[in-house]
Amino acid sequence: MxxxxxxxxxxxxxxxxxxxxxxxxxxxxxxxxxxxxxxxxxxxxxxxxxxxxxxxxxxxxxxxxxxxxxxxxxxxxxxxxxxxxxxxxxxxxxxxxxxxxxxxxxxxxxxxxxxxxxLEIVDLKTRLYNQCVLPTMTWTLTQEAVYRMRVAQRTMERVMLGIKLIDRVTNDQIRSRTKVKDVGNRITKLNWS
Known part of the structure; x- marks a missing residue:
């Protein structure tokens, strides 16, 4: 053949x-x-x-x-x-x-x-974010720094989905679509702050 x-x-x-x-x-x-x-x-x-x-x-x-x-x-x-x-x-x-x-x-x-x-459906951007970006964002932080990290994370999630602030999509809607782990919760869970 x-x-x-x-x-x-x-x-x-x-x-x-x-x-x-x-x-x-x-x-x-x-x-x-x-x-x-x-x-x-x-x-x-x-x-x-x-x-x-x-x-x-x-x-x-x-x-x-x-x-x-x-x-x-x-x-x-x-x-x-x-x-x-x-x-x-x-x-x-x-x-x-x-x-x-x-x-x-x-x-x-x-x-x-x-x-x-x-079959499991995997979103590449979410997987890369959770495995590559999120671990680098966790170290001993003040509350102000944790807040700034959350803002940076939300900005990255909007970029991942191609959503602008003017689109008026809530953070909860974005998080439900990206399914990334919250950096503030991760820091608290690991007791690094």
């Missing part, structure tokens, strides 16, 4: 870095044109122990799966087709590690179910 150039894994002369660059460009263009985007990261259970790679390629080629879809309904349909194709060759998705990363231009409460399990 001849494979197209889109299959880079386990092939001489093909590199996954090219595909990572393509995904990065896709993310940038969707952001530039305010288009919805959901990227799915799929993990398989014991993939190297349980199956021949040619069988996976054959299943993907046989089912002719879409790699780009327009909405969460199409995403769910495509993921279900991929799940069925993989089950056909004896490959099982690890649902606890399979994630969907969505941008802010998607629907309010996106969801995707594969088989009988709901």
């Amino acid at each position: 001849a494979f197209t150039i889109c299959y880079a894994g386990f092939r001489s002369g093909f590199f996954t870095i090219d595909h990572i660059h393509t995904v990065k460009q896709l993310i940038e263009k969707c952001h530039e044109y305010n288009r919805p985007l959901a990227v799915t990261f799929i993990d398989y259970e014991k993939v190297f122990d349980s199956i021949e790679h040619w069988a996976v390629f054959h299943a993907l080629y046989h089912y002719d799966l879409d790699s780009l879809v327009e909405n969460f309904n199409d995403l769910q349909r495509t993921l279900q087709q991929l799940y069925d194709a993989c089950m056909w060759v004896g490959l099982k998705m690890n649902m606890s590690k399979t994630k969907v990363m969505a941008n802010i231009y998607n629907v309010t409460n996106p969801s995707a179910t594969v088989g009988s399990e709901m």
Whole structure:
């Protein structure tokens, strides 16, 4: 069976870095044109122990799966087709590690179910904020400094969502959409102030 150039894994002369660059460009263009985007990261259970790679390629080629879809309904349909194709060759998705990363231009409460399990939808900006920015904002602080940190945090959340002060969106509404952890509560919880 001849494979197209889109299959880079386990092939001489093909590199996954090219595909990572393509995904990065896709993310940038969707952001530039305010288009919805959901990227799915799929993990398989014991993939190297349980199956021949040619069988996976054959299943993907046989089912002719879409790699780009327009909405969460199409995403769910495509993921279900991929799940069925993989089950056909004896490959099982690890649902606890399979994630969907969505941008802010998607629907309010996106969801995707594969088989009988709901996939976790991850917002990249929130995850980066909670893991990279928030830890650097916590040290011994006065009440005034904690207040200033909260103001800075709210400003960052507005930037994450593309909301301006003139839009008159409350901080509670913004926090419910970003789901970031409050810096003041984190400082109090860690007793660093």
